[in-house]
Each structure stands twice: as C-alpha cells, then as structure tokens.
Amino acid sequence: MRFGGLTALNKVTFSLPAGEIRAIIGPNGAGKSTFFNCVTGVLPPTGGRIVFSGEDITGLPPHRISKKAIARSYQITNILPGATVLENVRIAAQSRHHSWSLFRHHRAFGDLIDRARAVIQAVGLAGKEDELAANLSHGEQRHLEIGIALATEPKLLCLDEPTAGMSPAETQETMTLVRRIAKDLTILIVEHDMQVVMGLAQRITVLHYGEIIAEGPPAEIQRNPKVLEVYLKT
Amino acid sequence: MAEQLLIQLLIGLSSGMILALVASGLTLIFGIMDVVNFAHGELFMLGAYMGTTVLVTTGSFWLALLGASVAIALLGAALQITTLRPLVGRDPLTTILATFGISLVLQNYALWQYGPVARKIQEPITSQFQFFHIQFPWYRIVIAILSAAIIGALWLFLKYGKYGIWIRATTQDRIMASAMGIPVPLVHTAVFAIGSAMAAASGVLFGPLVGVNHAMGLDWILKAFIVVVVGGMGNLGGSILASLFVSLLEAFASLWVSPAQAVIVSFVVLILTLLFRPTGLFVPTPK
Amino acid sequence: MLTVEAIHTYYGKSHILHGVSLEVRPGEVVGLLGRNGVGKSTTLKTIMGLIHPTEGRIVFEGQPIARTAPHRLARLGIGYVPEDRRIFRLLTVMENLRTGLDRRGVTEERRNILLDKVYQSFPVLAERRYQAGGTLSGGEQQMLAIARAMMLEPKIILLDEPTEGLMPKMVAQIREIIGLLHRESVAILLVEQNVPLTLEVSDRIYIMEKGVVRHHAAAAALRSDDSVIHQYLGV
Numbered sequence: 130m131r132f133g134g135l136t137a138l139n140k141v142t143f144s145l146p147a148g149e150i151r152a153i154i155g156p157n158g159a160g161k162s163t164f165f166n167c168v169t170g171v172l173p174p175t176g177g178r179i180v181f182s183g184e185d186i187t188g189l190p191p192h193r194i195s196k197k198a199i200a201r202s203y204q205i206t207n208i209l210p211g212a213t214v215l216e217n218v219r220i221a222a223q224s225r226h227h228s229w230s231l232f233r234h235h236r237a238f239g240d241l242i243d244r245a246r247a248v249i250q251a252v253g254l255a256g257k258e259d260e261l262a263a264n265l266s267h268g269e270q271r272h273l274e275i276g277i278a279l280a281t282e283p284k285l286l287c288l289d290e291p292t293a294g295m296s297p298a299e300t301q302e303t304m305t306l307v308r309r310i311a312k313d314l315t316i317l318i319v320e321h322d323m324q325v326v327m328g329l330a331q332r333i334t335v336l337h338y339g340e341i342i343a344e345g346p347p348a349e350i351q352r353n354p355k356v357l358e359v360y361l362k363t
Numbered sequence: 364m365a366e367q368l369l370i371q372l373l374i375g376l377s378s379g380m381i382l383a384l385v386a387s388g389l390t391l392i393f394g395i396m397d398v399v400n401f402a403h404g405e406l407f408m409l410g411a412y413m414g415t416t417v418l419v420t421t422g423s424f425w426l427a428l429l430g431a432s433v434a435i436a437l438l439g440a441a442l443q444i445t446t447l448r449p450l451v452g453r454d455p456l457t458t459i460l461a462t463f464g465i466s467l468v469l470q471n472y473a474l475w476q477y478g479p480v481a482r483k484i485q486e487p488i489t490s491q492f493q494f495f496h497i498q499f500p501w502y503r504i505v506i507a508i509l510s511a512a513i514i515g516a517l518w519l520f521l522k523y524g525k526y527g528i529w530i531r532a533t534t535q536d537r538i539m540a541s542a543m544g545i546p547v548p549l550v551h552t553a554v555f556a557i558g559s560a561m562a563a564a565s566g567v568l569f570g571p572l573v574g575v576n577h578a579m580g581l582d583w584i585l586k587a588f589i590v591v592v593v594g595g596m597g598n599l600g601g602s603i604l605a606s607l608f609v610s611l612l613e614a615f616a617s618l619w620v621s622p623a624q625a626v627i628v629s630f631v632v633l634i635l636t637l638l639f640r641p642t643g644l645f646v647p648t649p650k
Numbered sequence: 651m652l653t654v655e656a657i658h659t660y661y662g663k664s665h666i667l668h669g670v671s672l673e674v675r676p677g678e679v680v681g682l683l684g685r686n687g688v689g690k691s692t693t694l695k696t697i698m699g700l701i702h703p704t705e706g707r708i709v710f711e712g713q714p715i716a717r718t719a720p721h722r723l724a725r726l727g728i729g730y731v732p733e734d735r736r737i738f739r740l741l742t743v744m745e746n747l748r749t750g751l752d753r754r755g756v757t758e759e760r761r762n763i764l765l766d767k768v769y770q771s772f773p774v775l776a777e778r779r780y781q782a783g784g785t786l787s788g789g790e791q792q793m794l795a796i797a798r799a800m801m802l803e804p805k806i807i808l809l810d811e812p813t814e815g816l817m818p819k820m821v822a823q824i825r826e827i828i829g830l831l832h833r834e835s836v837a838i839l840l841v842e843q844n845v846p847l848t849l850e851v852s853d854r855i856y857i858m859e860k861g862v863v864r865h866h867a868a869a870a871a872l873r874s875d876d877s878v879i880h881q882y883l884g885v
Binding site: 266296351360 | 686
C-alpha cells in the first residue's frame with residue numbers, strides 16, 4: 130500500500146482461516162492501521178488483492194464490505210450518542226434486513242428488535258437498553274460499539290484497539306466479551322495491550338515497517354528473537 | 364473601447380484595494396483563531412461613524428482616520444475579551460453565533476446613537492483629474508494607495524516585527540506557540556484589535572463615497588467574505604489577490620451589464636472556487 | 651524539582667492515565683519507557699498543561715502547576731519537544747529559534763550568546779538559518795525542535811520520542827545533545843521506545859503500562875538485569 134512515496138505496506142501476504150482469533154501487533158508506524166483500513170474498505174490498496182470467502186473484495190467501499198459480512202469497530206467510537214442502546218443496535222441490525230416499504234410501522238420490526246436484544250445481551254449491556262448511549266461509561270460505550278458491529282451479522286469482526294482508555298477491570302470484561310462472541314466468528318484484533326493480545330489471540334501476526342516479520346501462536350511469538358529485537362530495539 | 368477598459372481597470376483596482384483592506388482583517392482573524400467574524404461589517408460601519416464624530420470635533424480627515432481606528436481597535440479588543448475568549452475551544456458554531464449577535468447589537472446601537480439619517484464624511488481631496496474622457500476623482504486613487512500602504516505596513520510588521528513572529532507562530536500552531544512562552548490569549552486579542560482597526564479604517568476611507576449609515580457594512584462585508592473564501596481562508600496574500608481579481612472582473616463585467624448585475628460576478632467566482640479549488644484559488648490544492 | 655502525583659487524564663471519556671506518579675530531580679535524566687498507547691505522551695502533555703488532569707497534583711519547584719497555561723510553564727522553565735516535532739514550518743530556522751528567545755528580561759546580548767551557542771552545537775541549523783522550517787529533513791527538524799526549546803533556557807526539557815523515525819547517525823547526534831543538556835544541568839524527562847539509548851543516557855527509569863507506572867529503578871540496575879524491560883516492553 131503506497132501513499133505517494135511512502136510504502137506503508139510492502140507485499141503483505143496474510144491469510145486468516147475461519148473461526149480463528151488473530152491479533153495484529155507491531156511497534157508504532159508498523160502499518161497496522163493501514164492494513165486494517167485496507168481490509169475494511171476504508172483505503173483501497175494500491176497493489177495486490179484481498180479475497181474474502183472466495184470473493185475478491187479489493188478496493189470495495191466500506192458499505193459494500195459491510196454487506197459482505199465484514200464488520201469493524203473504531204477507535205473513536207461510532208455510536209449515536211443521542212439514541213438509546215437499543216436504538217443504536219437496532220439501526221445496525223436493520224442495515225442487513227431492510228425493506229423499502231414506507232408503510233410498515235417501526236414496531237412491526239419485532240424480529241429485528243429481538244435480534245438487537247440478543248446482541249445487547251451478548252455484549253453485556255442487558256438492562257441498559259433504554260439508556261442513552263451518551264450516558265454510558267467509556268467501557269460500556271466500547272462494548273456498544275462491538276454490539277453495533279455484531280448486529281450486522283458479520284462473519285469477520287475487525288476490532289480496532291478495543292481496550293484503549295479502559296481501566297483494568299473494563300479490559301478484563303472486554304476480554305470475556307470477545308471470548309464469548311468468538312464462538313461463531315472470525316476475529317481480527319489490533320491491540321497494544323499485550324495482556325489482551327496474549328490472553329485472547331490464537332495466533333499473532335507481527336508487523337514492522339509494513340512487513341510481516343513473524344506469525345504464529347502466542348508462545349512462539351514471545352520467544353521469537355526478531356520480534357523481541359523490534360520491540361526492544363536491541 | 365480601450366479607454367473604457369482602462370477606466371474600468373482603474374475603478375477595479377481602487378475598489379479592489381479597499382476590499383482588500385476589509386478582507387485582510389477578516390482573514391487575519393480567521394487564520395489565527397478560527398473565528399468567522401460576522402461583526403466585521405459593523406466594525407467597518409462604527410469606524411465610519413466614529414470618523415464623522417472626530418471629523419466634526421477636529422475638522423481633520425486624517426485625525427478622524429487615526430482616531431476611529433484606535434477607538435474601534437479598543438472596542439474590538441474589549442469585545443474579544445468579553446465574548447470570544449470564554450468560548451475558546453468550543454464548537455466553532457458558538458463563535459459564529461457570538462459574532463453574529465455582536466453584529467446585531469452594534470447595528471442597533473448605531474441606529475440608536477446616530478439616528479437613521481445618513482451622515483457625510485467630506486473627503487479630504489476633492490479635486491479630480493482628467494482620465495481620457497472622464498473626470499476621475501483623485502480621492503479614489505488616494506484610498507487605493509492608503510489601503511495598499513496599510514496592508515503593506517501590516518505585512519512588514521508580520522514579517523519583520525518582533526511581535527509579528529508571535530502572530531505568525533500562533534497562526535501556524537497555537538499549541539506550540541504557547542509551549543514556547545508566547546501568551547496566546549493576548550495575541551488573539553491583539554489580532555482581533557488589529558483586524559477591527561483595519562475594518563474601521565476602511566469605513567472612514569470609504570465613507571465619503573457612499574453615506575455613513577448603519578447598514579453600510581452589509582454590502583462590503585458580503586464581498587469581503589466571498590473574497591476571503593476565494594483567496595483561501597487565513598491566507599493574507601490570497602485575500603488581497605482575490606480582492607483585486609474579483610473587483611477587476613466586476614469592473615470589466617459592468618461594461619456589458621449594469622453595475623448592479625455585475626455583482627453576480629463575485630458569486631460566480633465563489634461557486635466555481637468552492638467546486639474546483641475549495642481551499643482557495645491562489646492556494647495550492649493539498650493532495 | 652518536578653513532582654507528578656497520581657494524575658488521572660481523560661481524552662473525552664477515554665481514561666488514559668490511571669494515577670501516574672513520578673518525579674524528576676534537578677539535573678537528572680529520567681527515562682519513561684513503555685509500549686505504544688500506555689500514556690507516555692499523555693503524561694508529558696499533562697505536565698506541559700496541554701491537557702488538564704481531572705485528579706492529582708503536579709508540582710514544579712514548589713509551585714502547583716496542574717492547571718496552568720502552557721505559556722506560563724514555558725516561562726517558568728519547562729521546555730517541551732513534542733513527538734511530531736511541530737516546528738513552525740512557515741517560519742525560518744532563525745525565526746523558530748526567536749520564538750523562544752523573545753522573552754522578557756533577555757538582553758540583546760544574551761540573545762546573541764544563546765544563538766551562537768545553538769549554532770555551534772547544531773552546525774546544520776546555522777547553515778540553514780534562513781530556510782523555512784518545513785524544508786528541513788526529519789532529523790534537522792528534530793534538532794530545531796530541541797534547539798528551540800533550549801532557547802527558553804529551561805530547567806527541564808520534556809522530550810517525547812526524539813529518535814523516532816531517525817537514522818542511526820541522527821540517533822547518535824540526539825544522544826550527544828542529551829549529553830550536552832545534561833552537562834549544562836538541564837533536567838530531562840525522556841519518553842522513548844528506543845530502550846538501549848534510554849538505558850544509556852538515563853539516571854533513573856520509570857516503566858509504564860496501560861496508564862500507570864509499573865516499575866521504577868535506577869538505570870544502572872536495569873542495565874545489568876533487563877528482565878523487567880522484557881516483561882513490560884516485550885511481547
């Protein structure tokens with residue numbers, strides 16, 4: 130992925146099998162955000178292809194990517210602060226099942242509401258359905274963010290630094306949440322918090338200056354001398 | 364035909380310079396503190412009124428020019444300290460509303476203080492000169508030169524003056540300017556005062572050409588806003604070039620249509636700029 | 651000289667600093683290490699008044715400074731060199747330096763002395779003194795950012811990742827400049843990801859993890875046993 134004269138990602142070849150939880154780590158400027166943005170359609174790559182479930186999705190814009198069942202959470206939360214938790218999730222769920230009928234009353238979408246409630250339950254916000262999103266704590270807002278992504282029924286869920294700005298307790302809750310929802314999903318996480326990474330990931334990909342320098346299960350990565358060198362600059 | 368073009372050239376250039384004077388203050392203020400000063404036209408208008416008062420007391424046009432500029436500079440500083448400083452860091456919409464509110468207050472104050480009858484400022488030089496087949500007033504040339512001189516002085520101050528560096532640094536990066544010990548709130552107030560003084564000076568200079576009334580600001584301020592956008596918001600050189608550009612276009616356009624219709628030119632330029640080079644005609648488009 | 655006591659800082663609702671405490675004594679070089687995103691830069695920004703902490707105290711030379719405006723802190727003697735350098739791109743090198751020189755109580759003579767000193771220590775800046783800041787290379791901009799802060803004649807400089815993105819040759823120059831500042835008894839609070847450099851130049855080191863200081867030791871101790879470093883900075 131080239132930005133003018135700057136090569137942010139250099140021939141990155143990456144494959145993620147279904148059902149895995151994969152973390153992407155790397156020092157500052159390694160290209161993690163750029164990689165994420167390419168996969169989720171925010172940035173079209175300048176070279177190469179991205180294939181998802183056998184389909185070429187290279188360069189598709191975000192709303193089309195969403196229809197392909199890839200969902201993403203953002204670092205700066207994307208929730209609607211003036212809407213309730215239930216409304217936030219319901220709106221996201223609607224994006225998968227909308228019809229163009231103008232005449233159905235919104236309460237007729239009973240199905241949708243049940244689905245939204247299930248998601249709210251899954252992200253641990255049951256009981257806060259009618260709470261305005263703006264009144265939630267930071268941790269709850271990030272969980273709502275994950276809920277919104279979940280409501281679009283993705284097969285691949287991309288989480289961008291899900292525990293940033295959280296207290297240790299909230300971080301633990303987030304880890305529990307991710308483990309709970311991981312059962313039917315493939316998850317890709319960018320994170321800095323090593324505890325979270327080591328605790329959640331089944332495999333880890335390490336990026337450095339736009340290239341993959343290591344890939345493997347956590348124990349292996351922890352012992353990998355190249356990775357240590359990059360992180361400790363020794 | 365050639366002489367008509369030359370006449371329009373002269374008109375365009377002289378109007379352009381006055382517009383540049385009004386627009387410079389506006390763009391300076393926006394560039395440094397992201398404030399769209401909707402009260403700028405009222406400062407222009409109050410400057411003209413102040414000018415009439417000083418003129419009546421002292422009989423000197425030049426004292427009126429100086430006195431009005433200083434008085435309005437102080438008014439501007441007071442306004443900034445009381446209404447804009449408390450709004451720093453908030454949604455830009457709040458400053459727009461604040462300056463809009465100030466403009467309403469000032470307009471009505473002028474109406475109350477000076478009454479609805481237009482006043483006159485006598486221009487200091489009434490002679491005219493022969494330019495081709497028309498009599499062209501010297502005064503218009505004088506205003507153009509004075510405006511250029513004021514803008515020139517501002518430019519020199521910004522480039523070489525001790526506090527000019529403070530202003531330029533604060534415009535580029537107010538956080539690092541603060542980290543370097545520059546008293547940013549004070550710089551903001553000073554720039555607002557300078558912008559106000561420039562508006563007031565334009566008001567006094569332009570006063571003799573129209574009549575001094577409480578709505579005189581509106582027409583000019585609209586053009587000034589257009590020119591600030593076309594020249595690149597915050598870009599001093601750009602707003603000067605844009606002022607000349609738009610005024611010349613209008614002047615030439617009024618050869619074919621009536622001057623009232625020629626005003627459309629500035630709006631067309633605005634729309635085209637926003638469509639194709641929204642950061643400003645004379646500003647390189649960021650990639 | 652500088653004491654930070656249990657500060658909490660938020661970006662909106664995001665709780666970045668969960669009670670950070672540290673101190674810097676006169677003339678010391680103190681390193682602040684930690685992975686990305688743990689709050690090292692936020693700590694410096696909070697000290698410099700660019701963000702206000704919601705809890706905790708910051709004391710500089712006996713004065714509480716937690717909610718003081720940055721320009722007052724600069725005048726009190728705290729210099730700040732941010733992570734992305736942030737030199738004034740449209741000002742010349744000379745003008746960049748002057749933003750720090752134009753203070754009350756500095757005679758013309760003193761200004762010239764300071765300028766000469768900077769040009770001697772940073773010959774590349776002397777060469778480019780009339781060039782616009784934006785035309786300098788990354789390494790040169792870093793030099794300028796540090797030189798500019800030095801114009802304030804500060805008692806302490808907050809340095810945020812000065813070697814990031816620099817070539818090894820420039821990193822060596824940064825090391826020398828830190829040495830120079832140390833010899834002039836200017837204290838330094840150095841945030842870095844470059845562990846070897848930090849171990850080399852620091853007297854004491856704090857290690858942060860997710861918004862708190864987790865470990866604190868003399869650099870000498872960490873040089874001989876770096877297992878702690880591996881624990882908090884490795885994977």
